[in-house]
Amino acid sequence: MYKTILYEVSGGVARMTMNRPDKYNAFTGQMIAEMTAALKKAGKDEEIRCIVLTGAGKAFNAGQDLGDVQGADAQGAEPNHGDVLRERYNPLIMQLRNTEKPIIAAVNGVAAGAGVSVALACDLRIVSEKAYFVNAFVNIGLVPDSGGCYFLPRLVGLGKALELAMTGDRVSAEEAYRIGLANRVCAAEQFADEAERLAVKLAALPTRAIGLIKRTMYKGLDMNLAQTLEHEAYAQEIAGNTEDHREGMQAFLEKRPPEFKGV
Incomplete structure (x- = not known):
């Protein structure tokens, strides 16, 4: 190809x-x-x-x-x-x-x-x-x-x-x-x-969260503090609704390694 x-x-x-x-x-x-x-x-x-x-x-x-x-x-x-x-x-x-x-x-x-x-x-x-x-x-x-x-x-x-x-x-x-x-x-x-x-x-890590980290940090290079805080809140809202977040929380409570799927 x-x-x-x-x-x-x-x-x-x-x-x-x-x-x-x-x-x-x-x-x-x-x-x-x-x-x-x-x-x-x-x-x-x-x-x-x-x-x-x-x-x-x-x-x-x-x-x-x-x-x-x-x-x-x-x-x-x-x-x-x-x-x-x-x-x-x-x-x-x-x-x-x-x-x-x-x-x-x-x-x-x-x-x-x-x-x-x-x-x-x-x-x-x-x-x-x-x-x-x-x-x-x-x-x-x-x-x-x-x-x-x-x-x-x-x-x-x-x-x-x-x-x-x-x-x-x-x-x-x-x-x-x-x-x-x-x-x-x-x-x-x-x-x-x-x-x-x-x-x-x-x-093996939560891919959606990493993508949001990447997006937010790069945007933060060109934004002021207030704008960055708002974008962090926006990104966290998205991350908080992912399956990997739920898996991470459950694994923490169950004291086991998480098994992230990237979603």
């Missing part, structure tokens, strides 16, 4: 792998379209309760494949970078944000340019000790895009975000964890197992 990504589902987890290892999984228009479509599919599938995004081979994603940008041809025509973003990347970033299921970026190797931005747009980042991040836009005279200017300062603070964007410095896995760019760093030989354990754990 897909030519540039791998997509498999088991145990309530959808695993999406960017699959252009010979190009360090660099983005093409086709890959972005396939990723967006796969995310939509996963979001609608009630059996899927967690999504993992990773890269094949040694890289997570090296950013845009410059040879795939329309207009970058032998005649030297300049591409319209704004149109590329509006047509390709922006819908992908919004789909990551609006899919109300936990999305893990399993960063197995280098993430550069838009590859960094896509990792930041995921909800959690678990990182191999061999991985690193490069906000490489400045090195070719461009601006962080695909949500990079939105997510980066919210994760690491404005000062650090400006430093990384302006210098294009390489950030190791350990440094990414220290500054809040990564949630967890794992030894390379344990990375795949740790990412799987986290995905399975999230898939």
Whole structure:
């Protein structure tokens, strides 16, 4: 079904792998379209309760494949970078944000340019000790895009975000964890197992509640306190009417582990 990504589902987890290892999984228009479509599919599938995004081979994603940008041809025509973003990347970033299921970026190797931005747009980042991040836009005279200017300062603070964007410095896995760019760093030989354990754990939790947590926290970034309080009340009303809430309460009273079904 897909030519540039791998997509498999088991145990309530959808695993999406960017699959252009010979190009360090660099983005093409086709890959972005396939990723967006796969995310939509996963979001609608009630059996899927967690999504993992990773890269094949040694890289997570090296950013845009410059040879795939329309207009970058032998005649030297300049591409319209704004149109590329509006047509390709922006819908992908919004789909990551609006899919109300936990999305893990399993960063197995280098993430550069838009590859960094896509990792930041995921909800959690678990990182191999061999991985690193490069906000490489400045090195070719461009601006962080695909949500990079939105997510980066919210994760690491404005000062650090400006430093990384302006210098294009390489950030190791350990440094990414220290500054809040990564949630967890794992030894390379344990990375795949740790990412799987986290995905399975999230898939066993109350999916509707997690979706509401995601929606409310992201909205809270752009609302004042009064607005956030009201949205929390709205979300709590919805969560309070779910089967998983009733199961959680019953399990608590019966002093047993809950068995959530994601509804």
